[in-house]
Amino acid sequence: MSLAPATRPDAGFWWARDDLDFRDGRLHLAGHDVGALAETVEGPLHLYSAARISANLRRVRDALAGTGLRSRLYYAMKANRYEPLLRHLAKGGQCGIDVCSPAELDRALACGFAAADISFTGTGVSNRDLERLLAHPDLTINCDGVGMIRRIGERAPGRAIGVRVNPERGASYGGAEKLSYAGDVATKFGIYREQWPQALAMARAHGLTITSLHFHVGCGYLTRELDDWDAAVGAGLAFLDDLPDVTTVNVGGGLGLPHREGDAPLDLGRWAALLAQRFAGRGVTVAVEPGDYIVKDAGVLVLGVTDVEQKRDVTFVSVDGGFNLAPEPAYYELPCEPVACAPRSFETAAWKPVTIAGNINEALDIWAHAQPMPELREGDRIALLNAGGYGSSMSSNHCMRGEFTEMLLPA
């Protein structure tokens, strides 16, 4: 398979890679025939590759190792919480895990992560949440606001805590506003400079030691957004001057991946070099918590074609699963590339544009508009790429069409 940019798919699809490509005319993921696997279950299939997940992790770990910095890697569980996937990560000791609710914490523990390898970074944390978190002394808890510092101080004076700050800068995929965690408008996340003295005083008043600094300044960023991201990291690190006890700085997640043809992938070498510059001589461990970057391109959602028909001037391909199984294309404009599992033809010049529609009674339930596809028929299967992150984990039972099977292909 050529790696050159392709205009014809038989010269290489933009999304193809060693472990995801056609073999004998059929889509394969991690050596498995995607369509054939889907035949073994009824209805929609969320399929994940453990090998790809490990490879994604390894790539980040290697990049971090190349910096010479001490580093830690936490997988952001909210991207995908399928238990076999979590157990795979825990078993390999490949990473720690970041959780954002007590229920996620419980699942991480149940899947084999030790509390010392778990960080909690949540928002709107209730006192009931806190009781459950504070039962684990080794858990890193990043405080999202002054009130959370106070409420921890009242319950566990003297504890070590992390603080999440908001550096008022950030970087998101294509500058998407919906995905902005830090920027011009005050968000709910983290402690702002204006409240910083108050936060430090609150921690002191309760004898809390701030051992970890956290800021999350990106969402889906690629190479083109790295300069913004780097500046945001610099702004976050400015808070470090006031924190003599900090041993770890977590720069959050948000590492992105290509969603469309023409999206250049994130240059991890450059990413790591920027981190190395920013952290040089600071004597702290750098932590990152990617979610999507680890799981998104390791997963495909496989759906069956229920009908193909003309509606006015548009050819609609209806499939047996809707946006409730993977909401990002409909709600966040982050497309999942649709691929026929067994194209009848690879002559892409002859492919015709179709609209791929889900089975939910909402107009926005469209997987792709005007997508060039080979001829498709009732009973065929298509795979939606990049469905491994924020797909099943955000799924709903809207219209009671929420059932699907999950499957992790072993590494």
Add this chain to the structure above:
Amino acid sequence: MSLAPATRPDAGFWWARDDLDFRDGRLHLAGHDVGALAETVEGPLHLYSAARISANLRRVRDALAGTGLRSRLYYAMKANRYEPLLRHLAKGGQCGIDVCSPAELDRALACGFAAADISFTGTGVSNRDLERLLAHPDLTINCDGVGMIRRIGERAPGRAIGVRVNPERGASYGGAEKLSYAGDVATKFGIYREQWPQALAMARAHGLTITSLHFHVGCGYLTRELDDWDAAVGAGLAFLDDLPDVTTVNVGGGLGLPHREGDAPLDLGRWAALLAQRFAGRGVTVAVEPGDYIVKDAGVLVLGVTDVEQKRDVTFVSVDGGFNLAPEPAYYELPCEPVACAPRSFETAAWKPVTIAGNINEALDIWAHAQPMPELREGDRIALLNAGGYGSSMSSNHCMRGEFTEMLLPA
């Protein structure tokens, strides 16, 4: 409580009504103290009033009765499928029910609706779906496309069917594009004029009798959108000329309700008068299938305040439930009015703008921006109004913060 438009809440809130208002300083729904009920459960509470649901139904039924037309009312189940709520509707014989998936059909049957009182109006219907639907000969099945007519014909030749058509006109709340089911761009819904001869021929070829005509041309429409809606109904009825066996015409749902101060409620009298004109002399039963209109303003989502604090220049009120419990405010820009369950003061001139934030790790998880509210403190409760439709039914377990209690207040 005055019904005059109010600038001060003690002169009447815009959302207040006989069964939803303050009594002795505390918010009451259907005679129950909302905050006190929420104290009896842990975490978020979706609370519904059976009396309000019945009143909403009765209002539509009375308006239809006033037309002198034969009429049928189907509740659109996808708006809210809480079983006690469905049983309440079935028990009262107050309406039929419209379902959009086999699982919804099963639930409707389990909750006491007879197949003859159920209509199915789905999209992307698979052959597996069809097997489950066709097991019920009395079920009205509205075919969403030519392919579905064919596939029913192959399995149940001679059956009676409904057809859903797309009149290429529609009306939605404030003209919202995301909610458009029928308009300039070809949608996945219904059969277009271009494919109409083909649809008729297909039904004929399989001996299927078309006894029902369906079109869904609205979403959340209010009085200001009634002219658009009326024109769309007219366009839909044009298909009737080719359908000698049709006994029922279903004009769909989409009846809206006020979301914001200043939204004038739907004038049901005018709505019914327009229907009466359009249907005069046609000799068919008119059917409607409201969802939101029946349940949305009968439900509130009650959340607990976890923290109140300044972030930069904004006061954030954090609550213990996020947009995953009721996605419309975040995704559809349909606000849920936040109301303190026990305001410390009714001097609204002194109320201060706050941002109400959920507990999900996403920037868009904000219930309201710059909302004037009385002083709120940790442990207080707020009710989000208009959460009875497309709230719990679209909820997800995002961040594993998907748990909530549901409760139906008896009529």
